[in-house]
Amino acid sequence: MKKISLLGATGSIGIQTVDILLNNQDNFQLVALSSGRNIEKTREIISQLNPELVSVQDEKDAIELSKEFPRTTFTFGPKGLVEVATHPDSTVLVNAVLGSVGLESTLAAIRMGKTIAIANKETLVTAGHLVMAEAKKYNVAILPVDSEHSAIFQSMNGENPKQIERLILTASGGSFRDKTREELKNVTIKDALNHPNWSMGAKITIDSATMMNKGLEVIEAHVLFGMPFEKIDVLLHKESIIHSLVEYHDTSVIAQLGTPDMRVPIQYALSYPERLPLMGGTRLDLAKIGQLNFKEVDFERFRALKLAYDAGQAGGTLLTAMNAANEAAVGLFLQEKITFLQIEEVIEQIMNDHQNILAPDLETILHVDTETRKLVESMVK
Numbered sequence: 001m002k003k004i005s006l007l008g009a010t011g012s013i014g015i016q017t018v019d020i021l022l023n024n025q026d027n028f029q030l031v032a033l034s035s036g037r038n039i040e041k042t043r044e045i046i047s048q049l050n051p052e053l054v055s056v057q058d059e060k061d062a063i064e065l066s067k068e069f070p071r072t073t074f075t076f077g078p079k080g081l082v083e084v085a086t087h088p089d090s091t092v093l094v095n096a097v098l099g100s101v102g103l104e105s106t107l108a109a110i111r112m113g114k115t116i117a118i119a120n121k122e123t124l125v126t127a128g129h130l131v132m133a134e135a136k137k138y139n140v141a142i143l144p145v146d147s148e149h150s151a152i153f154q155s156m157n158g159e160n161p162k163q164i165e166r167l168i169l170t171a172s173g174g175s176f177r178d179k180t181r182e183e184l185k186n187v188t189i190k191d192a193l194n195h196p197n198w199s200m201g202a203k204i205t206i207d208s209a210t211m212m213n214k215g216l217e218v219i220e221a222h223v224l225f226g227m228p229f230e231k232i233d234v235l236l237h238k239e240s241i242i243h244s245l246v247e248y249h250d251t252s253v254i255a256q257l258g259t260p261d262m263r264v265p266i267q268y269a270l271s272y273p274e275r276l277p278l279m280g281g282t283r284l285d286l287a288k289i290g291q292l293n294f295k296e297v298d299f300e301r302f303r304a305l306k307l308a309y310d311a312g313q314a315g316g317t318l319l320t321a322m323n324a325a326n327e328a329a330v331g332l333f334l335q336e337k338i339t340f341l342q343i344e345e346v347i348e349q350i351m352n353d354h355q356n357i358l359a360p361d362l363e364t365i366l367h368v369d370t371e372t373r374k375l376v377e378s379m380v381k
């Protein structure tokens with residue numbers, strides 16, 4: 001029985017993780033969870049899985065819930081995320097919280113020796129060097145949940161990593177993949193949230209439309225697999241059936257395929273190195289699909305992806321600044337305070353103005369993150 005802590009239980013990845021836990025109660029037990037402000041969903045999950053510890057974003061909700069569930073301990077805020085991540089009974093942390101707010105709890109869980117199943121890519125982008133150094137020090141496995149990285153991880157299974165020539169991340173192109181830049185000027189939030197293949201949280205769906213999601217994933221791949229940026233490519237593949245590929249030095253290419261369903265990589269990270277049957281999974285029928293499409297990426301069209309490669313190559317706090325600028329700008333877009341194309345304009349301006357600090361410590365990263373968000377807010381006033 002694996003005992004699990006889950007950050008971000010009420011989100012898109014969190015709810016799918018709960019689904020897996022409910023369907024595999026002989027294998028997994030949820031001991032602690034965090035949520036934000038979706039208290040209705042939090043109640044439902046507590047009733048279903050009876051965790052010992054629950055953290056919510058606001059103190060008033062923790063007080064309210066503790067009256068309703070007297071046998072559960074409640075906590076709140078950033079310290080609550082750390083408490084959930086470091087619950088003494090859990091051996092695995094599923095980090096499905098949104099944004100760089102997941103960084104400190106990830107580091108704390110690593111220091112407690114917990115296996116990390118990580119969906120929270122912003123943590124790896126903003127401070128990948130710290131996360132991987134701590135994981136090495138405490139001999140902790142960081143298992144990818146992001147579909148592309150799970151595909152790469154599965155395609156590397158049993159292979160010699162020194163014989164890898166390059167990693168190829170597939171990209172759907174997002175909601176606006178067939179639009180020109182001119183056509184992007186007047187797109188709406190509703191259009192941007194309409195991803196062709198995946199049903200996901202709002203922030204990642206917008207990231208997918210700007211292709212910053214793929215940029216974050218390029219950096220995530222560099223952090224997780226130690227590949228230089230010149231050996232990480234992005235390939236447009238509009239069907240999201242091939243989840244990513246690994247090319248070896250004998251020219252062989254190994255890929256992982258499947259119908260788009262995030263429960264597959266989530267469950268694999270939980271059951272690794274075993275595989276479990278997927279309850280209600282749809283089998284891939286290639287004959288029915290008939291054909292798969294591929295296209296080269298145009299970096300002029302998808303400028304956010306270029307910005308992410310630039311930040312990755314530079315390293316240091318530029319990564320934190322880029323990530324925080326993106327989180328803040330996407331938030332502003334979702335509040336209708338800036339347009340879709342202004343998201344990348346904001347990120348570019350923040351990156352151009354940033355005084356880069358290489359190999360930053362945690363304090364520096366947290367400072368840059370906070371200051372960048374303030375700067376972005378001031379840019380739209």
Ligand SMILES: NC(=O)C1=CN([C@@H]2O[C@H](COP(=O)(O)OP(=O)(O)OC[C@H]3O[C@@H](n4cnc5c(N)ncnc54)[C@H](OP(=O)(O)O)[C@@H]3O)[C@@H](O)[C@H]2O)C=CC1
Nearest residue numbers: 008009010011012013036037038097098119120121200201
């Ligand atoms: N969705 C997907 O298919 C994929 C997601 N990812 C990554 O996984 C992560 C989660 O994505 P997704 O599930 O889509 O996001 P969602 O927005 O759907 O969910 C985010 C979760 O984090 C919680 N949360 C947000 N802000 C805070 C905060 N300040 N303090 C505490 N909790 C907070 C939310 O709580 P509440 O809702 O209760 O307020 C919710 O539980 C992201 O890093 C994303 O890039 C990666 C691959 C695929």
Ligand SMILES: CC(=O)[C@@H](O)[C@H](O)COP(=O)(O)O
Nearest residue numbers: 146147171172173174208213
């Ligand atoms: C499901 C998942 O892993 C997302 O990150 C997905 O990759 C988004 O798709 P695109 O960014 O390729 O549109």
Ligand SMILES: [Mn+2]
Nearest residue numbers: 146147148217
């Ligand atoms: Mn992905």
